[in-house]
Amino acid sequence: MTKNPAEKKAGFFVCILTVVNSSANLYIQLLLKPPAKQNVSLAYESDTIAAIATPEGEGGISVVRISGDGAMSIAAGGFRGATTIDKMSSHTAHYGRFVDEQGKTIDNVVALVFRRPNSYTGEDTVELSCHGGRYLTKRILEATLRLGARAAQAGEFTKRAFLNGRIDLAQAEAVADLIHARSERAHQSSLAQLNGVLSDRISLVRERLVESISLLELELDFAEEGYRFTEKERVAGQLKSTVSQINDLLTTYSVGKIYRDGVKVALAGAPNVGKSSLLNALLQEDRAIVTEIPGTTRDIIEESISLGGLLFDLIDTAGIRETEDLVEREGVRRAEERLSNCDILVLMLDGTRAVGAEEVAAISRLTNAVEQRGASCVFVLNKIDIMEPERNPVLDVEHITRRHDVVEISARTHQGLESLKELLVRKALRDMPSTSEGGITITNARHFSALKRTADSLGLALETLECGKSGEFVAVDLRAGLDALGEIVGATSTDDILNSIFSRFCIGK
Ligand SMILES: Nc1nc2c(ncn2[C@@H]2O[C@H](COP(=O)(O)OP(=O)(O)OP(=O)(O)O)[C@@H](O)[C@H]2O)c(=O)[nH]1
Ligand SMILES: [Mg+2]
Incomplete structure (x- = not known):
């Protein structure tokens, strides 16, 4: 039976669509191969590496990590216990001693064995947990190097995990971010990644x-x-x-950057308005010197606090004014330098006195610069515990403050401090979507x-x-x-990209 032209055409389309579907599937598979397979050209050194995986110093325990084809035999060269390394099953822990080349015990250790491919790096891995002493940990590492391991470079274990397809590049970067996370939100976002x-x-x-x-x-x-x-x-x-x-x-990203890097908040204003008192109040410690003498703070003082799950770097600076005092002048110069690259500028006014002409000019200059950079500015009216409400100095700079938020506080009694903290978090997140x-x-x-x-x-x-x-x-x-x-x-990446990423890691990770 012959088909009519419409049926023929329909048949042709079915045929093409079948080709399209099957070819597309193959094509998709080829283009979306796992990252490790696409990076076979990237230098992969299969020698065995070793490093101290815990921070340098003294502690409860330290861990020496060995990974590569020779990990088991190198560990076996120094480990003495009831079971030999080659008899240990993967993911088991064994108590024993680790000895140097003369057979002298360096320390009592626990050997943790991970057989490939089920290890962090995807290679045979042994982790030796010893007592957390600087000297003995180094001796154990040296013993593994003498037994044939090579000292690992920064991030080399994670780089191997990536090259072996255990994790992709975004996940490898998340490992470094997780280690460096200094706030709840940085921690959460890196863990999710x-x-x-x-x-x-x-x-x-x-x-x-x-x-x-x-x-x-x-x-x-x-x-x-x-x-x-x-x-x-x-x-x-x-x-x-x-x-x-x-x-x-x-x-x-604008919020994500803040999760990761924190928020730089500079405290600025005329001398004696209470900047250092506010820093101490926020930190809940007597960090900066506070006196009734204007020009007390000269050096930049920097401390971190966590607010709303974000890390804030608070920067206390010298009060801005024209001065003949050489030391104070240098303090003012440094202050202005730091004010020019903060994320949030906190401009403080003293509630007990009017704002002078020099102060108005400085405030105007600083706010203009901040607005131009697209950073945030917050006004803080301090000393409301002793302020006479009918003589509110905010009125002296109303033409500037009307563009910004103003919070009334007392750095002495801590009144208004919670509102200021909330405002800082809101300003940091800038009403931007965070996820x-x-x-x-x-x-x-x-x-x-x-x-x-x-x-x-x-x-x-x-x-x-x-x-x-x-x-x-x-x-x-x-x-x-x-x-x-x-x-x-990391499906398309070069050695240069990889090297720059993994060099951010610590040795042993
Ligand atoms: N009553 C009252 N006094 C305050 C308050 N905040 C600060 N002071 C006082 O104001 C004076 C100056 O405070 P500082 O914190 O040193 O001021 P500053 O802005 O850091 O001053 P410089 O470092 O000189 O620029 C001190 O005597 C503080 O005790 C406040 O909220 N209420
Ligand atoms: Mg001060």
Whole structure:
């Protein structure tokens, strides 16, 4: 029975779509191979490395970590216990002694054995826990080096974990961020990243991009037959939704940066307004010298506190004024330098006296500079415990304060301190979204830059698509976007990128 033309055409489409589907699947698999496989060209040194994995100094215990093909035999060379290392099952702990090359005991140790591939690095690994003494830990490390291990470089264990496909690059970076986290929010976001929250989102976006590319590229193969099966609208719609997802991630960076780096808050104002008193009140300790003499603080004083799960670096500075005193003048110069790069400028007024002309000029200059930089400014009216309400000095600078928040406090009685803390947290977060859908916060400048480049490339692809150019051109931009996105998880990365990332780690990690 012969088919009518419409049936023939339908059959052809079914056939093409089958080809598209199966080819697209293969294509997707090839493009989304695990990072380790794509990095086979990157230098992977398979020798055995060893390092002290705990901080230098004295403590309860220290850990010497050995990883590589020779880890078991090197550990066996020094370990003496009821069971020999080669008889130990993976993930078991064994008590024994560790001896030097003359057979003299260095310390009693517990050997933890991890057999490949189920270890942090993916290689055979032994961790020797010894007493936390600087000298003896170093002796154990030296013994492992004499037995054939090489001293590990910074981050080399994690680099191996990445190269062996145990974790991707975003997760490896999260390890360093987790170690360096100094606040609750930094800790939470790096832990989520280590657990693959960001990597999973990136994989999803990559899959969708690859799908679009494969559709566009396969269309070209059938262009001669005059068939266009790619629905332009469908690809455009997919791209728009991907760009909006990426933009959603990008907007979390301004807050993510603060999670990671903390917030620099500079306390500024005329001498004697109570800046050092406020610093002490916030820290709840007698950190800075406070006297009734104007010009007490000369050096910059920096201390950190945690507010709302964020880390704030408080910077107390010399009171700004014209002075003949050489030391104070240098203090004022340093103060101005530090005020010029803070995230939040706290300008303090003394509630017991009017604001003089020199002070108004200084406040105006400082606020203008802060506004120009796009940083935040907060006014604090201090000494309200002894202020006469009818002589409120805020009125003297109302033309400036009306653009900013004003909090009334007493650094002495701590009145208003909670409101100030809340305001600082609000200003730090700048009413910006702190997480995208799925609870992801971008905290890393490298990820931000890669996402930005991806969004730009996809934007170009959309433009090309909308001017009706051939799918070939659109695919070029999509591929650039895909490559930029791949940099985040390490699917597309160079030795230089890797070296710069892993050099941030400590030795032993
Ligand atoms: N009553 C009252 N006195 C305060 C308050 N805050 C500060 N003072 C007093 O004001 C004086 C100056 O305080 P400081 O904290 O040294 O002021 P400062 O701004 O650091 O001064 P410089 O370091 O000289 O720039 C001290 O005598 C403080 O005890 C407050 O809230 N109430
Ligand atoms: Mg002071």
